[in-house]
Protein backbone atom coordinates (compact mmCIF):
# COMPACT_ATOMS: atom_id res chain seq x y z
CA UNK A 508 0.00 0.00 0.00
CA UNK A 509 2.75 2.37 1.10
CA UNK A 510 4.89 1.43 -1.94
CA UNK A 511 1.88 2.01 -4.19
CA UNK A 512 1.46 5.49 -2.68
CA UNK A 513 5.13 6.32 -3.32
CA UNK A 514 4.91 5.15 -6.91
CA UNK A 515 1.87 7.33 -7.48
CA UNK A 516 3.55 10.39 -5.98
CA UNK A 517 6.64 9.80 -8.10
CA UNK A 518 4.53 9.48 -11.23
CA UNK A 519 2.71 12.72 -10.39
CA UNK A 520 5.97 14.60 -9.96
CA UNK A 521 7.26 13.16 -13.23
CA UNK A 522 4.08 14.19 -15.05
CA UNK A 523 4.36 17.73 -13.68
CA UNK A 524 7.97 17.94 -14.79
CA UNK A 525 7.07 16.75 -18.25
CA UNK A 526 4.20 19.22 -18.45
CA UNK A 527 6.57 21.99 -17.42
CA UNK A 528 9.12 21.01 -20.08
CA UNK A 529 6.43 20.80 -22.76
CA UNK A 530 5.01 24.18 -21.76
CA UNK A 531 8.37 25.90 -21.48
CA UNK A 532 10.76 24.03 -23.73
CA UNK A 533 13.11 26.95 -24.22
CA UNK A 534 13.29 27.79 -20.53
CA UNK A 535 13.93 24.13 -19.61
CA UNK A 536 16.63 23.72 -22.22
CA UNK A 537 18.26 26.89 -20.96
CA UNK A 538 18.32 25.64 -17.35
CA UNK A 539 19.68 22.24 -18.34
CA UNK A 540 22.38 23.85 -20.46
CA UNK A 541 23.27 26.27 -17.69
CA UNK A 542 23.51 23.44 -15.17
CA UNK A 543 25.72 21.39 -17.49
CA UNK A 544 27.97 24.36 -18.09
CA UNK A 545 28.37 25.47 -14.53
CA UNK A 546 28.70 22.09 -12.91
CA UNK A 547 30.47 19.89 -15.42
CA UNK A 548 32.31 22.04 -17.89
CA UNK A 549 35.45 22.24 -15.76
CA UNK A 550 36.38 18.73 -16.97
CA UNK A 551 37.33 20.30 -20.30
CA UNK A 552 40.31 21.91 -18.58
CA UNK A 553 41.84 18.44 -18.26
CA UNK A 554 42.21 18.22 -22.05
CA UNK A 555 45.69 18.86 -23.37
CA UNK A 556 46.31 21.53 -25.99
CA UNK A 557 48.29 19.68 -28.66
CA UNK A 558 48.76 22.19 -31.44
CA UNK A 559 51.86 21.11 -33.34
CA UNK A 560 54.80 23.46 -33.89
CA UNK A 561 54.44 25.76 -36.90
CA UNK A 562 56.82 25.77 -39.89
CA UNK A 563 57.59 22.07 -39.66
CA UNK A 564 56.97 19.24 -42.06
CA UNK A 565 54.44 16.97 -40.47
CA UNK A 566 54.85 13.24 -41.06
CA UNK A 567 52.25 10.67 -40.08
CA UNK A 568 53.54 7.11 -40.20
CA UNK A 569 51.26 4.12 -39.76
CA UNK A 570 52.38 0.52 -39.35
CA UNK A 571 50.36 -2.69 -39.29
CA UNK A 572 50.03 -4.33 -35.88
CA UNK A 573 51.23 -7.92 -35.84
CA UNK A 574 51.30 -8.21 -39.62
CA UNK A 575 53.69 -11.11 -39.44
CA UNK A 576 50.82 -13.14 -38.00
CA UNK A 577 48.15 -11.37 -40.06
CA UNK A 578 49.99 -12.11 -43.32
CA UNK A 579 50.45 -15.81 -42.62
CA UNK A 580 46.83 -16.13 -41.40
CA UNK A 581 45.69 -14.80 -44.80
CA UNK A 582 48.34 -16.74 -46.73
CA UNK A 583 50.09 -13.68 -48.18
CA UNK A 584 52.56 -14.67 -50.87
CA UNK A 585 56.22 -14.55 -49.78
CA UNK A 586 58.14 -12.33 -49.78
CA UNK A 587 55.82 -9.80 -51.49
CA UNK A 588 52.13 -10.20 -52.01
CA UNK A 589 50.97 -7.95 -54.83
CA UNK A 590 47.36 -7.89 -53.54
CA UNK A 591 48.46 -6.80 -50.08
CA UNK A 592 50.73 -4.08 -51.41
CA UNK A 593 48.07 -2.79 -53.78
CA UNK A 594 45.55 -2.75 -50.95
CA UNK A 595 47.97 -0.67 -48.83
CA UNK A 596 48.31 1.70 -51.79
CA UNK A 597 44.53 1.92 -52.18
CA UNK A 598 44.10 2.83 -48.50
CA UNK A 599 46.82 5.45 -48.88
CA UNK A 600 45.02 6.92 -51.92
CA UNK A 601 41.86 7.25 -49.80
CA UNK A 602 43.84 9.23 -47.22
CA UNK A 603 45.47 11.42 -49.87
CA UNK A 604 42.14 12.18 -51.52
CA UNK A 605 40.74 13.31 -48.19
CA UNK A 606 43.72 15.42 -47.10
CA UNK A 607 44.86 17.72 -49.87
CA UNK A 608 47.71 19.03 -47.72
CA UNK A 609 49.54 15.72 -48.07
CA UNK A 610 52.27 16.38 -50.62
CA UNK A 611 53.96 12.99 -50.63
CA UNK A 612 53.35 9.46 -49.40
CA UNK A 613 55.68 6.52 -49.20
CA UNK A 614 54.88 2.96 -48.24
CA UNK A 615 56.34 -0.52 -48.15
CA UNK A 616 55.30 -3.77 -46.51
CA UNK A 617 52.80 -2.89 -43.75
CA UNK A 618 53.81 0.75 -43.30
CA UNK A 619 52.96 4.10 -44.88
CA UNK A 620 54.25 7.62 -44.34
CA UNK A 621 52.23 10.72 -45.19
CA UNK A 622 53.97 14.08 -45.47
CA UNK A 623 51.81 17.16 -44.82
CA UNK A 624 53.07 20.48 -46.18
CA UNK A 625 54.81 22.73 -43.66
CA UNK A 626 52.10 25.38 -43.65
CA UNK A 627 49.17 23.03 -43.21
CA UNK A 628 46.43 24.32 -40.92
CA UNK A 629 44.45 21.09 -41.08
CA UNK A 630 42.44 20.72 -37.83
CA UNK A 631 44.32 23.73 -36.51
CA UNK A 632 47.41 21.47 -36.46
CA UNK A 633 45.94 19.54 -33.55
CA UNK A 634 48.11 16.42 -33.32
CA UNK A 635 45.56 14.02 -31.86
CA UNK A 636 42.90 14.98 -34.42
CA UNK A 637 45.26 14.56 -37.38
CA UNK A 638 46.71 11.31 -36.11
CA UNK A 639 43.41 9.68 -35.22
CA UNK A 640 41.64 10.73 -38.42
CA UNK A 641 44.44 9.60 -40.72
CA UNK A 642 44.84 6.31 -38.90
CA UNK A 643 41.14 5.50 -38.77
CA UNK A 644 40.57 6.43 -42.41
CA UNK A 645 43.52 4.27 -43.45
CA UNK A 646 42.35 1.32 -41.34
CA UNK A 647 38.73 1.48 -42.44
CA UNK A 648 39.80 1.84 -46.09
CA UNK A 649 42.02 -1.22 -45.74
CA UNK A 650 38.98 -3.23 -44.66
CA UNK A 651 36.59 -1.51 -47.10
CA UNK A 652 38.73 -2.23 -50.17
CA UNK A 653 39.93 -5.68 -49.04
CA UNK A 654 37.49 -7.55 -51.32
CA UNK A 655 38.65 -5.55 -54.38
CA UNK A 656 42.11 -7.11 -54.08
CA UNK A 657 41.64 -10.36 -52.21
CA UNK A 658 38.34 -11.30 -53.90
CA UNK A 659 37.34 -14.67 -52.44
CA UNK A 660 39.86 -14.59 -49.54
CA UNK A 661 37.81 -13.87 -46.43
CA UNK A 662 39.10 -11.22 -44.04
CA UNK A 663 39.44 -13.24 -40.84
CA UNK A 664 39.76 -10.44 -38.32
CA UNK A 665 39.97 -6.65 -37.96
CA UNK A 666 43.47 -5.40 -38.88
CA UNK A 667 44.82 -2.45 -36.91
CA UNK A 668 47.67 0.00 -37.29
CA UNK A 669 49.78 2.03 -34.90
CA UNK A 670 50.43 5.62 -35.85
CA UNK A 671 52.72 8.48 -34.90
CA UNK A 672 53.41 12.03 -35.93
CA UNK A 673 56.94 13.32 -36.31
CA UNK A 674 57.84 16.96 -37.04
CA UNK A 675 60.79 17.87 -39.23
CA UNK A 676 61.89 21.50 -39.17
CA UNK A 677 64.18 21.47 -42.23
CA UNK A 678 63.96 20.13 -45.75
CA UNK A 679 67.16 18.18 -45.10
CA UNK A 680 65.59 16.48 -42.10
CA UNK A 681 62.62 15.47 -44.19
CA UNK A 682 64.84 14.18 -46.99
CA UNK A 683 66.86 12.14 -44.48
CA UNK A 684 63.66 10.76 -42.97
CA UNK A 685 62.51 9.54 -46.39
CA UNK A 686 65.98 8.15 -47.13
CA UNK A 687 65.91 6.30 -43.81
CA UNK A 688 62.55 4.70 -44.54
CA UNK A 689 63.65 3.84 -48.07
CA UNK A 690 66.93 2.25 -46.94
CA UNK A 691 65.34 0.44 -44.00
CA UNK A 692 62.50 -1.04 -46.00
CA UNK A 693 64.81 -1.87 -48.89
CA UNK A 694 67.14 -3.83 -46.58
CA UNK A 695 64.17 -5.68 -45.05
CA UNK A 696 62.78 -6.49 -48.45
CA UNK A 697 66.14 -7.63 -49.79
CA UNK A 698 66.56 -9.88 -46.76
CA UNK A 699 63.05 -11.35 -47.14
CA UNK A 700 63.45 -11.85 -50.89
CA UNK A 701 66.78 -13.66 -50.43
CA UNK A 702 65.51 -15.68 -47.48
CA UNK A 703 62.37 -16.94 -49.22
CA UNK A 704 64.14 -17.63 -52.51
CA UNK A 705 66.67 -19.79 -50.68
CA UNK A 706 63.76 -21.75 -49.22
CA UNK A 707 61.39 -21.82 -52.19
CA UNK A 708 63.92 -22.24 -55.00
CA UNK A 709 67.08 -23.33 -53.19
CA UNK A 710 65.41 -26.10 -51.22
CA UNK A 711 66.75 -24.94 -47.82
CA UNK A 712 64.75 -25.10 -44.61
CA UNK A 713 63.84 -22.04 -42.46
CA UNK A 714 66.56 -22.86 -39.92
CA UNK A 715 69.32 -23.63 -42.48
Ligand code: GTP
Nearest residue numbers: 571572573574575578583584585586587588616617
Ligand atom coordinates in the same frame (compact mmCIF):
# COMPACT_ATOMS: atom_id res chain seq x y z
P1 GTP B 1 54.56 -4.87 -35.24
O1 GTP B 1 54.57 -3.84 -36.33
O2 GTP B 1 55.59 -4.58 -34.18
O3 GTP B 1 53.21 -5.09 -34.65
O4 GTP B 1 55.01 -6.28 -35.88
P2 GTP B 1 54.70 -6.87 -37.32
O5 GTP B 1 54.42 -8.33 -37.15
O6 GTP B 1 53.69 -6.06 -38.05
O7 GTP B 1 56.12 -6.76 -38.05
P3 GTP B 1 56.78 -5.58 -38.87
O8 GTP B 1 55.91 -4.38 -38.93
O9 GTP B 1 58.18 -5.37 -38.36
O10 GTP B 1 56.94 -6.20 -40.31
C1 GTP B 1 55.86 -6.42 -41.16
C2 GTP B 1 55.64 -7.90 -41.39
O11 GTP B 1 54.47 -8.07 -42.16
C3 GTP B 1 56.75 -8.56 -42.19
O12 GTP B 1 57.79 -9.00 -41.38
C4 GTP B 1 56.02 -9.72 -42.84
O13 GTP B 1 55.98 -10.82 -41.96
C5 GTP B 1 54.61 -9.17 -43.01
N1 GTP B 1 54.36 -8.75 -44.41
C6 GTP B 1 54.21 -7.50 -44.87
N2 GTP B 1 54.01 -7.50 -46.21
C7 GTP B 1 54.05 -8.78 -46.60
C8 GTP B 1 53.89 -9.46 -47.88
O14 GTP B 1 53.70 -8.84 -48.93
N3 GTP B 1 53.98 -10.81 -47.87
C9 GTP B 1 54.19 -11.51 -46.73
N4 GTP B 1 54.27 -12.85 -46.81
N5 GTP B 1 54.31 -10.93 -45.52
C10 GTP B 1 54.25 -9.59 -45.46
Ligand code: MG
Nearest residue numbers: 570571572617
Ligand atom coordinates in the same frame (compact mmCIF):
# COMPACT_ATOMS: atom_id res chain seq x y z
MG1 MG C 1 53.97 -3.97 -38.41
